[in-house]
Amino acid sequence: xxxxxxxTLRVNGEEHAxxxxxxxxxxxxxxxxxxxxxxxxxxxxxQCGACAVLVDGVSxxxxxTPAAAFAGRDIVTCEGLxxxxxxxxxxQAFVEEGAGQCGYCIPGLVVAVTGLLNAHPDxxxxxxxxxxxxxxxxxxxxxxxxxxxxxxxxxxx
Amino acid sequence: MTSSSLExxxxxxxxxxxxxxxxxxxxxxKVELGQRISTAVAAIAAAELRVVPERVRVAAVTTGxxxxxxxxxxxxxxxxxxxxVRLAAATARRHLLALAAEALATPADALELAxxxxxxxxxxxxxxxxxxxxxxxxxxxxxxGIDDPPAALDPVQARRLRARRAEALATxxxxxxxxxxxxxxLHARVVRPPHAHATLVELDxxxxxxxxxxxxxxxxxVAVAADDEHAALRAAARVAALARxxxxxxxxxxxxxxxxxxxxxxSLLVVxxxxxxxxxxxxxxxxxxxxxxxxxxxxxxxxxxxxIGPSAALAHLRDGHLEVWTHSQGVYPLRQSLAEVLGMAxxxxxxxxxxxxxxxxxxxxxxxVLDAALVARALPGRPVLLKWSxxxxxxxxxxxxxxxxxxxxxxxxxxxxxxxxxxxxxxTHLARPRPGPGGVGPARLLSARWLxxxxxxFVxxxxxxxxxxxxxxxDPYYDLGPxxxxxxxxxxxxxxxxxxxxxxxxxxxxxxxxxxxxxxxGAGLDPLRLRLEHLADPRARTLLERVAQQIGWHGGKGADGxxxxxxxxxxxxxxxxxxxxxxxxxxxAAQVHLVRAVLAADAGRIVDADGLASQLEGGFLQAASWxxxxxxxxxxxxxxxxxxxxxxxxxxDNVPEITVDxxxxxxxxxxxxxxxxxxxxxxxxxxxxxxxxxxxxxxLPITAQALRAAAMA
Numbered sequence: 001x002x003x004x005x006x007x008t009l010r011v012n013g014e015e016h017a018x019x020x021x022x023x024x025x026x027x028x029x030x031x032x033x034x035x036x037x038x039x040x041x042x043x044x045x046x047q048c049g050a051c052a053v054l055v056d057g058v059s060x061x062x063x064x065t066p067a068a069a070f071a072g073r074d075i076v077t078c079e080g081l082x083x084x085x086x087x088x089x090x091x092q093a094f095v096e097e098g099a100g101q102c103g104y105c106i107p108g109l110v111v112a113v114t115g116l117l118n119a120h121p122d123x124x125x126x127x128x129x130x131x132x133x134x135x136x137x138x139x140x141x142x143x144x145x146x147x148x149x150x151x152x153x154x155x156x157x
Numbered sequence: 158m159t160s161s162s163l164e165x166x167x168x169x170x171x172x173x174x175x176x177x178x179x180x181x182x183x184x185x186x187k188v189e190l191g192q193r194i195s196t197a198v199a200a201i202a203a204a205e206l207r208v209v210p211e212r213v214r215v216a217a218v219t220t221g222x223x224x225x226x227x228x229x230x231x232x233x234x235x236x237x238x239x240x241x242v243r244l245a246a247a248t249a250r251r252h253l254l255a256l257a258a259e260a261l262a263t264p265a266d267a268l269e270l271a272x273x274x275x276x277x278x279x280x281x282x283x284x285x286x287x288x289x290x291x292x293x294x295x296x297x298x299x300x301x302g303i304d305d306p307p308a309a310l311d312p313v314q315a316r317r318l319r320a321r322r323a324e325a326l327a328t329x330x331x332x333x334x335x336x337x338x339x340x341x342x343l344h345a346r347v348v349r350p351p352h353a354h355a356t357l358v359e360l361d362x363x364x365x366x367x368x369x370x371x372x373x374x375x376x377x378x379v380a381v382a383a384d385d386e387h388a389a390l391r392a393a394a395r396v397a398a399l400a401r402x403x404x405x406x407x408x409x410x411x412x413x414x415x416x417x418x419x420x421x422x423x424s425l426l427v428v429x430x431x432x433x434x435x436x437x438x439x440x441x442x443x444x445x446x447x448x449x450x451x452x453x454x455x456x457x458x459x460x461x462x463x464x465i466g467p468s469a470a471l472a473h474l475r476d477g478h479l480e481v482w483t484h485s486q487g488v489y490p491l492r493q494s495l496a497e498v499l500g501m502a503x504x505x506x507x508x509x510x511x512x513x514x515x516x517x518x519x520x521x522x523x524x525x526v527l528d529a530a531l532v533a534r535a536l537p538g539r540p541v542l543l544k545w546s547x548x549x550x551x552x553x554x555x556x557x558x559x560x561x562x563x564x565x566x567x568x569x570x571x572x573x574x575x576x577x578x579x580x581x582x583x584x585t586h587l588a589r590p591r592p593g594p595g596g597v598g599p600a601r602l603l604s605a606r607w608l609x610x611x612x613x614x615f616v617x618x619x620x621x622x623x624x625x626x627x628x629x630x631x632d633p634y635y636d637l638g639p640x641x642x643x644x645x646x647x648x649x650x651x652x653x654x655x656x657x658x659x660x661x662x663x664x665x666x667x668x669x670x671x672x673x674x675x676x677x678x679g680a681g682l683d684p685l686r687l688r689l690e691h692l693a694d695p696r697a698r699t700l701l702e703r704v705a706q707q708i709g710w711h712g713g714k715g716a717d718g719x720x721x722x723x724x725x726x727x728x729x730x731x732x733x734x735x736x737x738x739x740x741x742x743x744x745x746a747a748q749v750h751l752v753r754a755v756l757a758a759d760a761g762r763i764v765d766a767d768g769l770a771s772q773l774e775g776g777f778l779q780a781a782s783w784x785x786x787x788x789x790x791x792x793x794x795x796x797x798x799x800x801x802x803x804x805x806x807x808x809x810d811n812v813p814e815i816t817v818d819x820x821x822x823x824x825x826x827x828x829x830x831x832x833x834x835x836x837x838x839x840x841x842x843x844x845x846x847x848x849x850x851x852x853x854x855x856x857l858p859i860t861a862q863a864l865r866a867a868a869m870a
Contacts, residue, residue, distance in 0.1 A: 024387040032344075032386055037336035038329020042465050042514075043547040047801035050465055078329035087328055094327035095320050098767050101191030101775055102515025103326030104466045110327055132809040136801065138465050139191050139515045140775030142812040 007068055011036065012080030022068035027051040029067040030077060038078035038107035042136075049135030052108040052115075053077050059115030061134065078107035081114060090114045093152035094145070101139030109135050113149050122153055162186065162241040166224040167298045169252070172245035173202065175286050175293035179273060181206055182214045183242055186226025187234040188486060189215075191515040192831050193322070193768035194234045198242045200318055200765060204308035205246035206286075207270040210318035218510040220492045228487035228589060230656060232732055232829030235764060239827060241299070243307060248300040256289040307762065319767060334484045334511045335469045339540035342471075343371070344386040345532045346393035347604075348379040348400060349549055352795035353653060355402040356607065365396050372396065373535040377607035380532050382541060393546075407793035409651040414456050414856070417561040417582040420649045423619045427642040430624045430632045430730055437643055440578040446570035449679030453564050455668040456856040458788035459652055460557040461798070463806055466514030467545040468521030468554070472529035474537045479506045479530060484513020484522045487589060491523050494590040494598030498527060498605050498612075499534065517779070517831065518657035519589045521545055521554045524603035531604065551804060552796040553603060556789055557657035558584035559650070560627075562668035568680035574673075574691060577640040581665055582647050583627045585617035588655035603653070619646045624729035630662040630836060633669050634727045635691040651791070658779060659832045662728065666836025667784075667843065667857075670724035674844045675853065683712045684844070685723060692725075696820075700736035700757040701725050703818055707755040708738035714848070718743050719752075722844025724837040733760040733830035737777065737837035739813070741845040747861035747868075749785055749846055751813035756834055758817070761825040769830055770817040776834030777815060782807035784839040786858050 006017040011034060018033050025044070030036045030053070042050030044063050051063040054076040082088030087095060090113050100106040109132065116123055116131035123131070128149050137145070166172065166186075174182040183202045189195040195215040203210045216223060226238055250270070257275035258265040261282045269276050276283040287293060310318065325331040350357065357377035365372055370392040371382040379400060381392040409416070425432035443450040471482040479501060485491045488508040496503040513522055529543035545553075565578040592598035596612030599605045605612055620626035628644040644661075659666075677684040685705050692698050701723065708721055723738040740753040756773050763769055786805050790798045798804035839857075847853050852867040 021385075021387060024385075028387050031336070035338070037332070040333075040335065040466055040514075041544075042467075043801060045547060045800050047547075048465055081328075083328050084324050084330055087324055091324070091327040095323040098319060098323055098771060100323060100326040101193075101771060102464075102512065103191065103322075103331050104333060104464070104514035106326045107329035110329070129809050136465055136806060136808065138463055138779070138806070139517075140778030141771075142778060142809055143774050143815050144771070146809070146812065 007071060009067065009070060009075060010073065011075045012077060020067065023066045025064055026053070026062035026067045026070055030062065036077045036079050040104055040107065049108045049112065050105055052111040054111055054115055057115065057118045059112045059131070078110050081110060089155050090117065090152045093148040093155060096151060097144045097148040099141050099144035099148045101141055105135060105137045109145055113152060117152060117156065121156060162224060162226050162237040163244065163299055163301060166241070169245045169248050169295040169297055169299055171224050172242055172299070173249045173295070175290050177287055177293065179285065179287060180212050180214055181208060182216050184216050184223050185238045185242060186218060186224040187229045187238040188218050188510040189512055190229060190486065190517060192234070192772055193765060194229070194238065196318055196322060196768060197235060197239055197765050200310050200315060201239055201243045202246045203314070203318070204310045205243055206250050208273045210310065210314050212273060218488055220488050220508045225489040227490060230486055232728060232831040232833065234829070235827050236829050239764060244301055244303055245299045247303045247305055248297065249295055251300070252295055252297060253286055253289055257284050260284050260289060315765070331512060333466065334471060334482055334513050335466055335544060337471045337482055337511065337542060339471065339473065342540040342542055343382040343384060343536065344389040345380055345382040345529065345541050345543035346389050346546065347528050347543070347549060348381065348393050348396045349553060350377065350402045351404060352408050353553065353603070354406065354408065355404045357400060358403045359401040360396070361399055365399050367392050367395065371536055373532050375531060376609040378531060378604045380528060380543070382532055382536060404794065408791055408795060410791065410793045413459070413559045413650065414561055416650055417559060417647050420647050422582070422645045422647045424643055424645045425619055427628045427631055427644055430628070432619060432621050432628060432644060438641060440565045440641055441576035443567040444569045444575045447567040447575070448570060449676060450567040451565070451672070451675055451679055453672055453675055453855060455562045455564065455664065455671060457560045457664045457667070457783070458857060459559045460657065460783055460787045461551065461789060461804060462516035462518045462520035462554055462657055463804070464514040464516035464520050464550070467547055467550040468513070468525040469542065469544040470526040470529035471540060471542045472526070472533035473540040474533040477505055479533065481506070481508045481526055481530065482511045483508055483526045484511060485526060486519065486522070490589065490591040491526060493592035494602060495526060495530060497592065497596065498599040498602060499530060518557070519555055519655040521550050523590050524553070527602040527604050548799045551799050555588055555653045555655035558586060558654035560661065560664040562664055564668050564672040566672065566676060568676050568682070572680065572682060572687070572690060574637050574676060577633070577637045579631055579640070579642045579668065580645060581627050581631050581643070581661060582645040583661060584647055584650045584654045586626045586654065586656055586660035587617065587620055588615065588653070617646065619644065625660070627661040629660045629665065629729060630726055631665040632730060634697065634730050635688070636693050637691055652789070658776070659835045662832065663780060663783065663835050663839060666724070666726040667839045670726070670837065670840030671843050671855070674722070674847065685710055688725060696759050697725060697727060697734055699820065700734055700759060703757040704736045704738035704755045707816060707818065708740060708753065710738065718849055720845045720847065720849025722841045722848055724840035724844060726836045728829065728833040733758055733828040733833035735773065735833040735837050737834065737841040739841040739845045741842065741849055743846060743849045743864070747864040749859060751781060751811055751842070754813045755816045755818065757820065758830060758833065759820040759822065760830040761822050761828040763819060763821045764827050766819055769819060772831050773817050773834045774815050776832060777838040778807060778812065780835035780838035781842060784842045784857055784859060785811070788858055
């Protein structure tokens with residue numbers, strides 16, 4: 001791919017010039033070229049939500065859209081929302097509610113909740129469930145995720 | 158109390174190690190699946206050794222290092238591994254105190270322990286654990302006679318411990334098998350036939366050749382590998398388009414529920430939860446004063462494990478040694494079976510457990526290990542991260558078997574249940590790749606069938622253990638007098654099946670608890686009262702009474718469209734007790750909405766209340782999904798449920814408010830609870846739907862379509 005012009009992506013506040021096939025779905029570029037593995041490839045079909053990242057503040061599935069489509073956009077992954085010892089407010093709410101068993105779906109859900117609260121600081125139950133509808137969880141952490149949303153809403157300044 | 162794990166691994170050093178940096182390492186053979194066993198054993202060790210949880214590490218489960226505790230399954234981890242770690246840590250603490258008494262020239266009863274330091278009370282003398290034991294090795298057996306009361310962490314420390322893993326999950330820093338990276342690593346994908354019985358006829362290697370792509374073929378096993386993951390994905394699609402397959406006879410697309418009743422089978426009478434060779438009697442005729450006599454068939458379709466991430470494994474063959482990283486639930490049994498397929502000495506194969514996407518059962522994790530190893534063997538020296546696609550997982554994981562349970566019984570003039578009869582029909586639930594004679598281990602690894610020299614096909618034998626497999630929880634916990642319980646291992650069914658959370662327990666409890674409701678309604682009795690009249694164990698009665706009170710039990714007479722149902726079981730009749738009560742609303746389009754659920758549980762002594770609640774909530778929701786949403790669809794050409802549109806699971810739109818009510822027995826042993834909520838959950842939902850609609854759907858899933866069909870019948 002040495003003759004491919006680099007693709008520039010803005011991820012977690014940093015510009016990256018990447019020598020990747022621009023048709024590669026964004027999730028693989030994040031995971032393999034940037035080592036940001038919080039976003040998971042769960043289905044490749046935009047059916048499970050494990051690959052969600054924020055694009056210009058909106059929760060967006062990254063497993064089926066080519067990375068090139070995200071040039072010039074502001075991409076934030078779950079890693080960009082906080083880190084161990086210094087979790088972001090939504091992440092902290094997930095920790096306090098013990099939301100997550102195997103945890104494979106959790107980064108996508110953290111992103112979805114962050115995106116929701118960006119748009120609706122105090123969402124009603126229907127808005128919460130609509131925002132989480134694209135996300136599957138097999139272990140049954142749903143009640144704790146819903147409680148974490150409530151906790152994150154209350155914790156907002 | 159002793160633990161079977163301790164019989165195999167009797168030394169303290171098998172379980173507990175003191176590290177030079179002041180940490181304590183716990184070695185458990187049970188793997189973390191999201192059930193928080195690593196949190197529970199860390200809590201137990203920290204409490205017994207009187208150290209803060211930050212000092213405790215739980216080692217990854219690696220063959221040759223961790224104690225061999227077989228499979229992480231059957232809700233046994235806390236009873237086996239948890240008790241082993243507790244006794245090992247308590248023995249270690251006593252030993253350290255004895256060493257300190259000598260080193261500090263102080264009687265043991267004048268010593269105090271605080272976070273890994275032993276102090277002589279009232280004197281300025283102290284010693285750290287690792288100073289007392291410089292090589293970190295105890296060299297003594299676990300004292301199984303210790304009867305000190307179990308130590309518990311204080312709540313603040315317990316919360317800090319829980320937060321450690323929760324924070325890794327929430328910040329996306331938890332490392333799953335799918336996330337592993339090694340220098341020089343190749344990304345690999347398999348190219349599967351249309352179904353599990355098809356074989357490869359032709360693959361034009363010249364046409365399939367792509368720059369930078371390795372094509373691996375052994376018999377009908379086909380895979381591709383490339384430096385770049387997306388390149389591997391594209392190569393897999395291209396090779397799939399070129400491969401020509403012989404579908405053989407195709408998949409049997411006949412009615413599986415008919416097959417369950419008609420096909421050849423091995424049948425065994427089950428007495429007190431254990432199969433016996435006695436002749437199988439006919440069901441009793443109804444008593445002369447029968448008020449009601451019923452026969453009903455409850456059916457579960459094939460269902461998937463449905464982990465959110467498709468299975469994966471990392472394999473690396475170098476210098477004749479194969480190293481594997483896997484989310485298998487049993488690295489030791491898998492090592493042996495894998496070595497057999499590959500013709501390697503097991504000592505040359507090393508497997509390490511790494512967390513994977515969860516599902517509580519035998520999904521594609523073990524199969525992906527063989528796939529990765531086959532590619533690694535073809536490309537020695539290169540680490541190979543092989544990932545299944547969503548379609549691979551949906552179409553080729555070993556499903557939960559379809560089951561049919563035929564119930565018969567009567568209620569007599571005194572309101573007593575008579576002539577209880579239970580026939581459970583199913584394929585095997587026990588196809589994890591445990592080694593055994595005749596290549597039975599390799600035969601249970603998916604791709605072995607496609608190799609040039611395949612093992613003979615796996616022919617399951619009826620499981621004989623207490624509450625194993627098909628007959629798990631088939632013997633009711635109720636006091637029903639003489640009962641006839643029969644398991645039928647049915648042959649010639651279309652799909653590969655294996656262990657899914659509860660094995661046969663879900664369908665058996667579903668059948669028992671729905672049938673109790675049907676008998677109650679038939680006899681004009683309150684379903685709660687009928688249960689309590691036949692339940693002597695006060696621990697069980699308490700739970701039913703508590704959920705009934707909290708759901709606002711009304712005697713089983715729902716209002717239009719809204720209904721309540723309840724159910725109870727004790728897992729394997731010897732582990733945790735769970736009662737469930739559910740309120741549902743069924744709308745005009747016949748959609749079932751879960752409104753509220755109450756779960757009351759008795760798991761003996763509670764080790765991690767929040768972890769226990771989490772397991773109960775999750776077990777409820779997984780079972781709710783089986784009950785309302787899930788069924789594998791196929792035709793003769795293959796599985797047609799190939800993605801989440803073709804196989805739907807419960808989503809956030811139908812999650813009820815769940816209340817968990819835990820009854821603690823601090824002086825009783827802890828009881829495994831990971832699967833205990835599933836059976837009661839499914840039955841309580843089915844009973845609530847009946848209460849709401851007057852319609853009894855006995856074949857899962859209870860979809861709008863199924864309810865409409867029941868209304869027309």
